[in-house]
Amino acid sequence: MSTPLLEIQGLTKHFPARSGRGTVRAVEDVSFSIGPGETFALVGESGCGKTTITKLILGLETRTAGEIRFDGLDIASGRAANIRAYRRQAQAVFQDPYASLNPRIRVRTIVAEPLMAQGIGDRASREARVREVLEVVGLPASAADLYPHEFSGGQRQRIAIARALALQPRFIVLDEPISALDVSIRAQILNLLADIQDEFGLTYLIVAHDLALVEHFSSQVGVMYLGSLVELGATEDVFARPAHPYTQALLASVPRPDPDHRAPVAVIRGEIGSATAPPPGCRFHPRCPRAMPVCAVDAPGRWSLDAGHWASCHLLDPALGEQPRMEPVS
Amino acid sequence: MVPTATERPGGAELVPAQPLLKIENLRTHLHLARGIVRAVDGVDLAVAQGETLGVVGESGSGKTMTSLSILRLLPKPMGRIAEGSITLDGTDLVRLSEEEMARSWRGRKISMISQDPLTSLNPVFSVGDQVGAPLRYHGLARSRRSLRETAVGLLRRVRIPSPEKRLDDYPHQFSGGMRQRVACAMAIACAPRLLIADEPTSNLDVTIQVQMMELFRELQAETGLGIILITHDLGVAAGICHRIAVMYAGRVVESGDVRDIYRRPAHPYTQALLAAIPHLGGGRRKRLQAIPGMPPSLIDPPTGCRFAPRCPHRMPRCADYPPSFQVGPTHKAACWLAEAGA
Numbered sequence: 033m034s035t036p037l038l039e040i041q042g043l044t045k046h047f048p049a050r051s052g053r054g055t056v057r058a059v060e061d062v063s064f065s066i067g068p069g070e071t072f073a074l075v076g077e078s079g080c081g082k083t084t085i086t087k088l089i090l091g092l093e094t095r096t097a098g099e100i101r102f103d104g105l106d107i108a109s110g111r112a113a114n115i116r117a118y119r120r121q122a123q124a125v126f127q128d129p130y131a132s133l134n135p136r137i138r139v140r141t142i143v144a145e146p147l148m149a150q151g152i153g154d155r156a157s158r159e160a161r162v163r164e165v166l167e168v169v170g171l172p173a174s175a176a177d178l179y180p181h182e183f184s185g186g187q188r189q190r191i192a193i194a195r196a197l198a199l200q201p202r203f204i205v206l207d208e209p210i211s212a213l214d215v216s217i218r219a220q221i222l223n224l225l226a227d228i229q230d231e232f233g234l235t236y237l238i239v240a241h242d243l244a245l246v247e248h249f250s251s252q253v254g255v256m257y258l259g260s261l262v263e264l265g266a267t268e269d270v271f272a273r274p275a276h277p278y279t280q281a282l283l284a285s286v287p288r289p290d291p292d293h294r295a296p297v298a299v300i301r302g303e304i305g306s307a308t309a310p311p312p313g314c315r316f317h318p319r320c321p322r323a324m325p326v327c328a329v330d331a332p333g334r335w336s337l338d339a340g341h342w343a344s345c346h347l348l349d350p351a352l353g354e355q356p357r358m359e360p361v362s
Numbered sequence: 363m364v365p366t367a368t369e370r371p372g373g374a375e376l377v378p379a380q381p382l383l384k385i386e387n388l389r390t391h392l393h394l395a396r397g398i399v400r401a402v403d404g405v406d407l408a409v410a411q412g413e414t415l416g417v418v419g420e421s422g423s424g425k426t427m428t429s430l431s432i433l434r435l436l437p438k439p440m441g442r443i444a445e446g447s448i449t450l451d452g453t454d455l456v457r458l459s460e461e462e463m464a465r466s467w468r469g470r471k472i473s474m475i476s477q478d479p480l481t482s483l484n485p486v487f488s489v490g491d492q493v494g495a496p497l498r499y500h501g502l503a504r505s506r507r508s509l510r511e512t513a514v515g516l517l518r519r520v521r522i523p524s525p526e527k528r529l530d531d532y533p534h535q536f537s538g539g540m541r542q543r544v545a546c547a548m549a550i551a552c553a554p555r556l557l558i559a560d561e562p563t564s565n566l567d568v569t570i571q572v573q574m575m576e577l578f579r580e581l582q583a584e585t586g587l588g589i590i591l592i593t594h595d596l597g598v599a600a601g602i603c604h605r606i607a608v609m610y611a612g613r614v615v616e617s618g619d620v621r622d623i624y625r626r627p628a629h630p631y632t633q634a635l636l637a638a639i640p641h642l643g644g645g646r647r648k649r650l651q652a653i654p655g656m657p658p659s660l661i662d663p664p665t666g667c668r669f670a671p672r673c674p675h676r677m678p679r680c681a682d683y684p685p686s687f688q689v690g691p692t693h694k695a696a697c698w699l700a701e702a703g704a
Contacts, residue, residue, distance in 0.1 A: 077567035078538075184656050214420040215594050216672075219638040219652035226649070241567065244597075248640035248650070267646065285568040286642050287597030291620040300569050303537050 036065035043098035076256035129188030265341025416603030490529035618693030
């Protein structure tokens with residue numbers, strides 16, 4: 033891979049627990065990098081820490097430890113000027129375009145706001161840029177005069193995308209960008225996101241729970257469980273040869289639009305554990321159908337599979353006797 | 363003991379002579395200041411005992427208004443059933459008084475699970491109180507002690523671990539998946555004949571979703587419950603439904619056996635929906651076939667086929683609304699193209 037645009041190293045975030053006792057280990061020692069023009073997907077169940085990672089990357093939360101480098105510069109501990117420059121280059125589109133757009137201001141102002149915040153351009157040039165990005169996302173220039181409530185969900189998401197494009201960013205965080213939209217609208221927005229990525233050479237970090245979407249949309253995928261990455265690799269490798277039992281279970285659980293597909297009966301029992309008191313050893317072991325005694329004691333190391341594809345599971349350790357059974361999940 | 367429905371489901375019979383629920387020509391209107399919304403506009407549906415009917419559609423397709431019409435829980439004062447009949451076990455629910463509906467139907471013979479158990483459960487009552495509430499309301503509890511035992515039994519039936527201990531816990535002490543199980547226990551408390559599940563798994567993670575679907579299947583096998591599963595997710599519907607009705611803009615555009623719908627979709631809308639979603643195993647970045655435009659307003663809906671403005675096969679004839687054509691023994695589509703194929 034070429035020099036990464038975004039590089040995350042040992043990223044850790046602990047929150048004080050709401051009860052006042054103990055610590056929520058939301059993100060624990062997460063490392064990955066995203067090359068320019070790539071789309072990296074973070075997947076996992078609610079509470080796995082994927083949203084916290086996006087907040088850390090966007091500077092909406094401060095990390096406990098670790099590094100976040102953008103274009104080689106550490107944005108988490110950098111100088112104010114670096115951070116300001118970074119904010120120009122990193123934007124976000126959130127899940128709910130009903131919540132992410134201020135209902136009291138016109139679309140013109142919503143889309144121009146990032147330009148104003150960065151002190152870019154005068155009124156006329158900002159107006160021109162607003163028209164330009166509205167056109168890119170497929171909205172008429174007249175949309176600028178309207179308020180968010182005058183648009184449908186799909187159109188609102190287009191407005192949110194226009195706002196993210198206003199500063200000509202290089203990197204966009206997409207947090208569940210289509211899950212709040214109607215099914216018949218989703219493909220329009222996905223195609224739009226793909227088009228603007230190609231047109232402007234954008235790099236994406238997408239957080240999504242829909243694995244079919246992730247397979248379709250991303251080039252790299254990181255699977256998270258209780259704050260840690262358990263498997264990472266090129267999307268096609270991970271989907272073709274999932275190595276971690278959790279990844280296998282996630283893939284097997286995806287509902288398919290095929291009446292003759294029989295999901296293996298409850299692939300994994302139970303629910304995601306507590307991030308305040310994560311289980312010792314492998315955090316997944318209480319739910320793992322193939323857990324061994326060692327899994328409750330030692331945290332597993334990373335085992336390399338394909339180039340750039342690794343998983344963190346004792347089953348892959350040849351020294352532990354059991355040969356890895358790489359059962360592809362059909 | 364919890365009373366259960368009398369019979370087990372009758373095998374693979376798809377359209378039995380005596381459906382449990384039969385909806386005919388249902389028209390439900392919402393009277394708003396800006397006009398009348400024809401939320402449900404001539405819908406026919408049937409559900410047999412032991413059968414799961416999937417009602418698939420987008421927001422605004424009328425799927426939720428159809429289910430609220432069955433329960434007679436339309437928003438007041440603007441919601442009204444303008445026409446049609448909803449027959450459950452031989453009784454037309456549309457003709458019942460609100461009092462009769464509340465006394466012997468709602469929560470008793472028909473119950474509902476909604477998308478978000480956090481809003482359907484009351485945060486200030488213990489789970490045991492809430493699970494027992496329908497039994498108390500309908501006078502099915504003999505004593506406090508038997509009520510408690512019944513509640514424990516219900517929680518056990520929805521596979522909540524150590525139900526005796528969880529009975530006195532409050533909803534916030536349960537995870538999302540467990541809360542949905544509690545809502546499920548409440549819904550089956552009075553051994554209803556029909557369960558309406560409105561997006562019951564949309565807020566749940568996939569591994570929990572699988573467990574929930576398994577629970578529905580088990581409960582259905584145990585009690586012969588008829589289930590209406592309302593969902594926008596074609597994947598979820600495929601996994602659990604026997605039959606599917608696809609709704610668009612207040613009407614059923616296609617209905618049939620689950621295999622008819624997924625293998626031989628006859629309506630262009632169904633075909634477009636299936637083509638527009640990424641499928642697992644589909645690989646990377648084949649351009650999705652997006653459906654252009656958006657669903658119409660139901661205040662002044664287009665005359666003729668409502669999907670026509672977005673349809674790739676639009677013909678002059680589509681200016682007249684197509685009736686439902688039989689395209690297979692149990693398969694119907696409301697599209698002029700289906701007339702040619704029939």
